Amino acid sequence: MSSNLIFSRRAFAGAGLASAGLVLATGARAFQGKPLTAESPMGPFFPLDVPTDSDADLTWLKGHAKRASGQVIEITGRVLDQRGNPISGARLDLWQANAAGRYAHPSDVASAPLDPDFQGFASIVSDAKGDWRIVTIKPGGYDSPIGHRPPHIHFDIRGKTHRNVAQLYFAEEADANAKDLLYKGLGAEAPTSVAVRDAGNPGKYAWDIVLMG
Numbered sequence: 001m002s003s004n005l006i007f008s009r010r011a012f013a014g015a016g017l018a019s020a021g022l023v024l025a026t027g028a029r030a031f032q033g034k035p036l037t038a039e040s041p042m043g044p045f046f047p048l049d050v051p052t053d054s055d056a057d058l059t060w061l062k063g064h065a066k067r068a069s070g071q072v073i074e075i076t077g078r079v080l081d082q083r084g085n086p087i088s089g090a091r092l093d094l095w096q097a098n099a100a101g102r103y104a105h106p107s108d109v110a111s112a113p114l115d116p117d118f119q120g121f122a123s124i125v126s127d128a129k130g131d132w133r134i135v136t137i138k139p140g141g142y143d144s145p146i147g148h149r150p151p152h153i154h155f156d157i158r159g160k161t162h163r164n165v166a167q168l169y170f171a172e173e174a175d176a177n178a179k180d181l182l183y184k185g186l187g188a189e190a191p192t193s194v195a196v197r198d199a200g201n202p203g204k205y206a207w208d209i210v211l212m213g
């Protein structure tokens, strides 16, 4: 999956001064851009085989008569650089547990039921304005070896020159998020991982992703 052109921001961490803001410093005035989206571990449940149906609507599998169980939600966002410019053509691979908190993955031995009608994975591309959109089921939380995980969606994002693996959390799960080991580990960067629910429509969320490029 790696490429000579794709660099992890974490790879720069040891370089200290090469943090995002300073890399972009120009002239006498340091560039203060949008905060980069926090990186998270990939976790154990990335699909072993990418499903043939991987479109932006995870709630319907091709050929199935029934929609996936659970609360249908829409998430829209943009992929941006730190100056707020859109990153078009960014590849977003995303995967998540179903409404019961179960991944369709052999490593997930939880007793929560699988949902045969849930896609669980999507691979989409940001458009010319950096916009992207998915329709999915709000994932359930689940117990894990590192404690209870709040609802979240994993994202592997590949921009033009940089890649990030992140997790999207839900703003209304603030209490559960605050107890989550991985969320807490993000420290001051944690807010960059939180999707905001539309005040007028609880089924709609917005989450922008900021990459170095």
Ligand SMILES: [Fe+2]
Pocket: 043, 045, 097, 149, 152, 154
């Ligand atoms: Fe997960």
